[in-house]
Amino acid sequence: MKKKLALAPMFVFLCFILVMTALFIITPKTNYSSSEKRYLEDFPETNLNTVTNGEFESGFESFLADHFPLRNMWVGLNAYYNYFIGNNSNDGVYKCSDNYLINKPTGSDNRIKNNISTVTKFKSAVDVPVTVMLAPSTGYVMDEVLPAVHGEYLDDYFFGDIKSELKKNGVGFVDLRSRFKKADSQLYYKTDHHWTTQGAWTAYEELCRSLKIKPAEESDYEVESYDNFYGTTYSTSGFWLTPPDKIEVWNNSNHKPGDIRLTITEGKESKDYDSLYFKNHLDEDDKYPVFIDGNHALETIKNKNVKRGRVLVVKDSFCHSLAPFLADSFRTVTLVDMRYYKNNVSELVKSGKYDRVLVIYGIDNFATDTDLVWLK
Amino acid sequence: MVFSSLIFLFGYLPLVLLVYYIVPRKGRNIFLFFINLLFYGWGEPVLVTLMLVSIVINYIGGYFVEKRKPDKRRMRLPLALTCIADIGILAFFKYTPLICETLNLLPFMNISVPEISLPIGISFYTFQTMSYVIDVYRDDAPVSKSLVNFGTYVALFPQLIAGPIVRYKDVAYQLEHREETLEQFNRGVKLFMVGLGKKVIIANQMGAMWDAMLATTTPNGVLGNWVGIIGYTLQIYFDFSGYSDMACGLGNMLGFEFLKNFNYPYISKSVTEFWRRWHISLSTWFREYVYIPLGGNRKGVPRQIINLLIVWFCTGLWHGASYNFILWGMYYGLILIIEKFVLKKLLDKLPSAISHVYTIFVFIFGWVIFYFDDMGKMGDFIVGLFNFSDGLISADALVILCRYAVLLAVAVLASTPLMTTLYLKLRDKGFMWVLETVFCVVVMVISVAAIVNQSYNPFLYFRF
Numbered sequence A: 001m002k003k004k005l006a007l008a009p010m011f012v013f014l015c016f017i018l019v020m021t022a023l024f025i026i027t028p029k030t031n032y033s034s035s036e037k038r039y040l041e042d043f044p045e046t047n048l049n050t051v052t053n054g055e056f057e058s059g060f061e062s063f064l065a066d067h068f069p070l071r072n073m074w075v076g077l078n079a080y081y082n083y084f085i086g087n088n089s090n091d092g093v094y095k096c097s098d099n100y101l102i103n104k105p106t107g108s109d110n111r112i113k114n115n116i117s118t119v120t121k122f123k124s125a126v127d128v129p130v131t132v133m134l135a136p137s138t139g140y141v142m143d144e145v146l147p148a149v150h151g152e153y154l155d156d157y158f159f160g161d162i163k164s165e166l167k168k169n170g171v172g173f174v175d176l177r178s179r180f181k182k183a184d185s186q187l188y189y190k191t192d193h194h195w196t197t198q199g200a201w202t203a204y205e206e207l208c209r210s211l212k213i214k215p216a217e218e219s220d221y222e223v224e225s226y227d228n229f230y231g232t233t234y235s236t237s238g239f240w241l242t243p244p245d246k247i248e249v250w251n252n253s254n255h256k257p258g259d260i261r262l263t264i265t266e267g268k269e270s271k272d273y274d275s276l277y278f279k280n281h282l283d284e285d286d287k288y289p290v291f292i293d294g295n296h297a298l299e300t301i302k303n304k305n306v307k308r309g310r311v312l313v314v315k316d317s318f319c320h321s322l323a324p325f326l327a328d329s330f331r332t333v334t335l336v337d338m339r340y341y342k343n344n345v346s347e348l349v350k351s352g353k354y355d356r357v358l359v360i361y362g363i364d365n366f367a368t369d370t371d372l373v374w375l376k
Numbered sequence B: 001m002v003f004s005s006l007i008f009l010f011g012y013l014p015l016v017l018l019v020y021y022i023v024p025r026k027g028r029n030i031f032l033f034f035i036n037l038l039f040y041g042w043g044e045p046v047l048v049t050l051m052l053v054s055i056v057i058n059y060i061g062g063y064f065v066e067k068r069k070p071d072k073r074r075m076r077l078p079l080a081l082t083c084i085a086d087i088g089i090l091a092f093f094k095y096t097p098l099i100c101e102t103l104n105l106l107p108f109m110n111i112s113v114p115e116i117s118l119p120i121g122i123s124f125y126t127f128q129t130m131s132y133v134i135d136v137y138r139d140d141a142p143v144s145k146s147l148v149n150f151g152t153y154v155a156l157f158p159q160l161i162a163g164p165i166v167r168y169k170d171v172a173y174q175l176e177h178r179e180e181t182l183e184q185f186n187r188g189v190k191l192f193m194v195g196l197g198k199k200v201i202i203a204n205q206m207g208a209m210w211d212a213m214l215a216t217t218t219p220n221g222v223l224g225n226w227v228g229i230i231g232y233t234l235q236i237y238f239d240f241s242g243y244s245d246m247a248c249g250l251g252n253m254l255g256f257e258f259l260k261n262f263n264y265p266y267i268s269k270s271v272t273e274f275w276r277r278w279h280i281s282l283s284t285w286f287r288e289y290v291y292i293p294l295g296g297n298r299k300g301v302p303r304q305i306i307n308l309l310i311v312w313f314c315t316g317l318w319h320g321a322s323y324n325f326i327l328w329g330m331y332y333g334l335i336l337i338i339e340k341f342v343l344k345k346l347l348d349k350l351p352s353a354i355s356h357v358y359t360i361f362v363f364i365f366g367w368v369i370f371y372f373d374d375m376g377k378m379g380d381f382i383v384g385l386f387n388f389s390d391g392l393i394s395a396d397a398l399v400i401l402c403r404y405a406v407l408l409a410v411a412v413l414a415s416t417p418l419m420t421t422l423y424l425k426l427r428d429k430g431f432m433w434v435l436e437t438v439f440c441v442v443v444m445v446i447s448v449a450a451i452v453n454q455s456y457n458p459f460l461y462f463r464f
Helices: A008-026 A048-052 A055-066 A071-084 A112-125 A155-168 A177-182 A197-211 A232-237 A279-283 A345-351 A363-368 B006-022 B025-041 B047-067 B072-104 B122-137 B147-155 B168-177 B182-215 B221-253 B271-277 B280-291 B301-319 B323-349 B352-371 B375-384 B395-414 B418-426 B432-454
Strands: A093-095 A101-103 A130-135 A172-174 A221-229 A245-252 A260-266 A269-273 A298-303 A310-315 A332-336 A356-362
Touching: A008 B006, A008 B182, A008 B432, A048 A055, A055 B006, A071 B432, A093 A232, A101 A232, A112 A130, A112 A155, A112 A345, A112 A363, A130 A155, A130 A197, A130 A363, A155 A172, A155 A177, A155 A363, A172 A197, A177 A197, A197 A245, A310 A345, A332 A345, A356 A363, B006 B025, B006 B432, B025 B047, B025 B147, B047 B072, B047 B122, B047 B147, B072 B122, B122 B147, B122 B168, B122 B280, B147 B168, B182 B221, B182 B395, B182 B432, B221 B352, B221 B375, B221 B395, B271 B280, B271 B323, B271 B352, B280 B301, B301 B323, B323 B352, B323 B375, B352 B375, B395 B418
Parallel strands: A130 A172, A130 A356, A310 A332, A310 A356
Antiparallel strands: A093 A101, A221 A245, A260 A269, A260 A298, A298 A332
């Protein structure tokens, strides 16, 4: 008996590799991973050519990796294992107190200088005021929830440099740092890198103060709250046990049907909508596109309730939840996404007779973005 | 194909084990021969041809050496031709770029450097095939009567791409007469798990720590640099010895017994001892097939020194086609010569703590030379190890150190024989099978999780 029990490691090992192999062979293959938000590898093309040049082999390895049984469970195990041996942020996300998952800091080796000089050059090409507003990183604002040992969030250095460089060139800057630091409501999602709708509102108020215009009243909005929002930091981290966020939609109760028109332009095609909120996305894995339908090259919002103001915003996705508030202060708000919009923006400013340009990004995106250089 | 991959663990290995044990004993070598080619050719099938050529050349070489016995003088021709062919192939595929670059340093030379990709494992299997003809020549091993058996030996997948370098005489008998047992298979599984854990759980993470230290934008400080290079020191040991353990374990699963390749090198109290414990199969190979044939220590001290320098030059060069490897080899050659003729008596008398610290210092410094193929960066790093003007440790480096502190401690502990000693004491206890099984499960689960995680790439671009 004792002799047989001694063979236990062998049996366990053989069972493990054979069962996992069998599971891999028999389980039906899905072609989309909702946690990774990408299409999974197909079975590679099999012929003499692909086999001899190695394409089949590497394709098959990717296929196996993508369709490995219980894949998400393994990823989660790896995340928690690393967390428990003290290696928090193994996959680039800190597991913080109060269920926050926060991206690691952006390093000092980044593209901020290039992007700022793009903006200042752009400023001299248009004759309307340009104002930049950047969302501070979650880790900088929420530093009290970060783990004891963490990389330094360099927002203070970044903002300091950006501010002085913009001032020198006559570009306005809305510094959100102190207002955000002082706030006691939740300005950032716990499982996503974006600011919450409350965060966007706070930024909107600061923006209005800086532009010396009167903001809308917070009490005019009715808040609808939706559960089960899992964002990007959740997907990257593998900390599957983290509870989901709520995602809020703020409806302005003064709006009558037909007041709002949103035009989405992709290439040469345009489509009109009468709402800024796309609630069909709330049933999907990715709920953030509930705001103005997510990423598009060019979007224009017209609000009949507002008398004046034509503003053009060069933005990333932080602006999506902010756009409805902007629409309550400007009659026309045009959003340009430099990742998809490749035409000349300064000509658009002139031809569209815009009287103001805003540049709105999250600081981490602004530090790494390689598409802003197209801003001309 | 590497052992710590999904394709090996959940594709190749189950296939091999299933078929191997279904096939009757007579057919097992033939099966192994072909399945080895699949292992080697996976990803680069063309290179299989090169290995087959090498197998055939050496098989024929061995045949003629045997045929001309016992006339030593006539035996030398096939021996020499085979060795020249082996070294020629190795030199062509591994050293051509280095040779061209070196020749280009001469003012009148201007050769375009050809792009030759290094066939994996060529350094290992070339040394194995050479050991065959030489063993046959010396009557240390019988000539192989079957091309399949010989091919199985050369291409045996467990040790094919990263050693250990198995000498023909050590497995000649096993090739034809091995009898697989359950006990041996079980032992193999346990050893394989030890190796997988060393590689995936420790070595990869120590490597990640070292890479993180190298990637910081501010100087890491003296302590930061030491932590980094200690990480690399641990990475290279756990990576290499883990691979050897997995190889030996897999060998056991197929009924083979290979010799130990690492024996806790980092506890050595002299550099001489270090090299008796580090990559044993390579040192043995160089001793038997280079040092001793050159005359070893039998031809006087000056000749012995020259022989040692030749051996260590070759050892360095074998590790890679780059000058820093030659430098690394010569560095050890010189230290070993100094130890042999001067320091040995002193080291024996010194308290063991001091001789231990001395040895650690030597091998860590060795890894600095081994790592940096850019001499400028090597110099900068060495200065960084002693330059306190950048402070003790930077904030970034401290964060990295804290992240890996637990594993660093585990790695240091695991590089000593402590756990093995404990294990040997408890081995006969009735509950040991429980601990062993739990160990295997834990290593397997953590390793598979880490390997799967490498392929987990959330595509989040469109969210930004």
